[in-house]
Each structure stands twice: as C-alpha cells, then as structure tokens.
Amino acid sequence: MSTLLAELGKHLAGRWAALLLLPGAFYVCAVTAAVVLGHAHALDPAVPAAWLDRVALAPASGRFGTVLIAAAAFTAVAAVAGLAASAVAQGVEWVWWSSGEEPVLRRLAARRARRWERAEDAVRAALREFTRSGAAPREAAALRAAILRRDAICPEPAARATWIGDRLHAVDQRVHDTYHLDLTAAWPRLWLMLPDGARAELAAARAGVGAAARLLAWGLLYAPLALLWWPAAVLAAGVLLTARRRARAAVAVQADLIEAAVDLYGREMVLLLGVDCPGRLTREAGDTATSLLRKDRTDRSRLQG
Template sequence: MSGFWSGLTSKLAERWLTLLVLPGAFYLATAATAHTLGWAHALDLPRLISAITTWTKNPIATTVGGQIVLLAAILTGAAAAGLAAQALASVVERVTLAPDWRTWPRPLRQVAEKQTSRRHQAWTAAHTTYHQLRAAAEAARAADSTQPPQTPAERTVARAKRYAADQKRTRIGLEEPDRPTWSSDRLHAVAVCVDRDMHLHLPIVWPYLWTVLPEPARTDLTTARTALTKATTLTAWAFLYLPLTLWWWPALPLSAGIALTGWRKTRTSTDTYAQLLEATIRLHLTTLATQLGIPHTGAPTPALGDTLTHHLHTQPPTPNTH
C-alpha cells in the first residue's frame, strides 16, 4: 500500500512540475524580462545581465531563509500562472470545439453562425466542383468506346484537378460544415459518419461502448484526448503572453509563435483523436452488441445501429393523465 501511495505521489508531483511549474516559471521569467528591459531596451542583453547580478546580490537572495522564501514565491507564482492557463484552456477548448455554439450568448452566437455559414458555402462550392470533375471523368471513361480515348497527359491533368478539388474540400471539412471551426467539425464528422453508415446515434451509444472497450483502446483514446487538451492549453498560454506586449514588444512575436504552434497542434491532435474514435466505434460495436445479448455476426450494419440506438435510448415516461 505504501508503494502505491509513493508511486501516486511521484506521478502527481511530476504532472504538477511539468504542466504548471515549468511553463509558469518561464512565463514569470519572461514577465520579469519585460518589466526590466521595456520597449526602449527590448534586446539589451547586458542590461538584463546587470539587473540579474544586482538581484543576486540583494541581502534577501544571499541568506538561506531569503532563498527559501524566494523559491517558495517563484513556485507559487509559477503554479498560479499555470492554473490560470489551465482555466483559460477550458475556454479555448470550448470555443475551438464549439459543441454547443447555438446556445452561446447572442453576440458570440451570431459570430459563430456567420463563420459556420461562410464555411458551409465554401464547402458546398468545393464539394460541387469535386463531383462535377468526378462526373466528367466517369463520362470520359464511358465514352472511350465510341470516341478517341484520353491521352496519358489528359488523364494526369484531370486526376490532378480532382485531387486538388478534393483537398480543397477536405481543408474546409470532411463533412458538410455544421460548426464554426475546422476542429469542431472534424469531431462532429465522426457522429455524422457513423449515423450515415451504421444508423448509430453516437451520444446515446458512446457511454455504453466505452465501458466494454479493452484497456489498450481506452488508453489510446485517453492519450489522444490528453494531447488535444495540451494543445488548447498551449494556445491559452499565447493569450497570457499577449498582455506582456504592453511592456516588451518581443512578447508579441513570442505570443504569435505560441498561438500558431497551438493552433497546428490542436488541428493535428483533433484529427488523430477523431480517427481513433471512429476506428474504435467500428471495431468494437459488435462487442457492445454481444454484451447486451443482441445477436449479430459480421461487420456492424445499419440494422445493428438502429437496434442499439433504440435499445439504449431512455424512453420518457408516459404523460400523467390524472
């Protein structure tokens, strides 16, 4: 039992140090640099070194008690900054994934609605272009028997156009946009795909499916979801660095670089999580059916999806007529 608590304590300390203290300490160092140098001496390294030397000669920093107090203050400040980033990350994630954007307050909801409409129009145009090119390719293949066949160069050009049109559509969204951001639609596309292909209502079935997943599948999903949370936390740090620009202009490119990295990591981790989520559903849906005593053989079918959705859907009580 003592070994368990010792391992748990070490893991908690490691997570506290990695997620809160280290990023927070770097933030405090940047804030101190911004306050010391300012705009006028933004890149004056000798000035910064001189200031650090002066601080280290302060009587408080030269005594054991003062060093302990100083270290405690730094750790507390770093942890506080880390907690602020974690709190802001939850807001960033909610805005990025936007599962409930239709319930947002009116100004935010209007912005999200315009963004969703813009993405929907762009996707529809790209989707139409892609299918027109596919139809033209099918017509060209059908006409090969009555007309001179396309040359290799013509087929290569047509294939490149179809690929470019498909990539343009995919950059907007894999499915018809219903949410204001690419990441939010990427996760929504999983629900759309399993509903179309297997008649499965994911919000109803997923909690039950999670309980029957093998441990490796759960671990993979948890790891992917944690990566998404870390990516949104990185974006949150960019917002915290932005106010330092008022005192130190290099904070602006630093904030922009962190934001760009967070944005790219968010898209990548969202895509990875969505792919893993859909694969897990398709691979383990029959396991859930077996656990529920629903007979089925072979790959998941729309009939199985209908059965599971109906079986797991909680029916509302009948109205009380008395």
C-alpha cells in the same frame, strides 16, 4: 499502503511540475523580461545584467530569509500562472467542442459552412469535367485536388465553429450514416468493452488534445506581453502555430481511433445489448440499438402498450 501513497505522491508531483510549475516559471521569467527590458531595450543584454546587479547589491538580498521568501513567491506565482493557463485551456476546449449555437460561434460556424459549400461546388464542377473528358489525367488531378481542398475543411458538411469541432462531429455523422448508430449514446458502453490496448491508444490521443489546448492557452497568455516587449509577439506566434499543428494532428488521430473502435467493436456491443445482428453491423441493428441506448419514450410506450 505507505509505499503506494509515496509513489503516487511522486507521480502527482512530477505531473504538477511538468504541467504547471515549469511552464509557469518560464512565463514569469518572460513577464519579468517584458517589464525590465521594454521595447526600447528589447534585446539589450546589458539591461537585465544591470538589473540583476542592482537586485544582488540590495541590502536584503544577502539575507537567507529574503532569498527563501523570494523563492517561495516565485514558485507560487509560477503555480498561479500554470493554473491560469489550465483555466484558459478549458475555455479553449469548450470552444473546440461547442456546437456553434452561441452568437459569436454561430457566425464562425456559418462562415465555415459557406466555405465547405463553395468547396463542394468546386468538387461537383470538377467531377462534371472529369466525366465529360472521359477520365482524362488532367481532369482527374483537378478532381483530386478539389476533393482534398474540401476535405481539408471537413470530411462532412461543416457545422461547427472550428476545424477541430467539425472533425469530431464528422465522426458522429459518418457513424450514423453508415450504421444508424448514435455515437454519443453508444460511446460509454463501447468504452466499457474495449480492450486495454485500445483504451490506452484512445487515452493517449485524448491526452495529446489536452496538451495542445494547454499549449494554445500559453500562447494566448504570452500575446498580451507584446504590448510591453515586442519579442513576446514572436514567442506567442510560434507557440500558437505549434499548438494549432499539434491540436489538429492529435484530434485527427483521436477521430480515426474512435471511428475504428466503432468499426471493430460496434457489432459486439450491439450483440451484448441483445440486438439480433448475425453478420456485419447493419443499419437496422443500429436503429434498434440506438433506440435502446437513448431509451426513447416512444419505444417504451409502444412496448408497454
């Protein structure tokens, strides 16, 4: 047991250092650079060198206790910065998964819905031209381009405030349209019966989404430093763009894996629920399974009656 606890402690310490301490230490260094350099000497190496010399020549700098306290304070501030980034990351994920009913998010969701509708209108117009031309190569290319532009917004009608929210909502819609299965109600049961390999792939994809949210949070924390030190704006922009790309890639993988899990194991889950499904998963079986999973009042009253 002591060996197990020791190994667990090493693992947790490693994760704590990787997720909080190291990024937090870099952030503290960036804050220090912003305060010491400012806009006037943003890229002047002589200024931080002079500052370090003044710190080193201070009377207290030669005392071991002072150095120890400074190191502990630096570590504590870095850890606090890491915790702040984690809190911001939770807010970022809340915005991603939000249904878009909040006032500000509702406007963003409406804007995305209008963009999708315009893209869908362009697809319909391109389809008419394609049909009228007798499947001419030029019109076929225009139709493919219109479909790609629409699907870049969302594979299904946009209804969320962000691309990420719409991408996962599209999985719900596609599963419901194909199988009449409520994915929100079915997913906990489906997760329990997935093999270890499938769970590991889904967990890795979800971890990638969380890592992208934390990276985006760091970018948001770096942005205010641009008020003191303009290179922070470049750093923040690079971090935010990288986080956006990673988040979209991770969510796309997660969405594809969730849909694949339903395609491969949905029928097995329905059978375990006692629903008759002799062949492929049908909409009728999905309706019955969804009713059982939701434990609808109407079905309970009908069965009791």
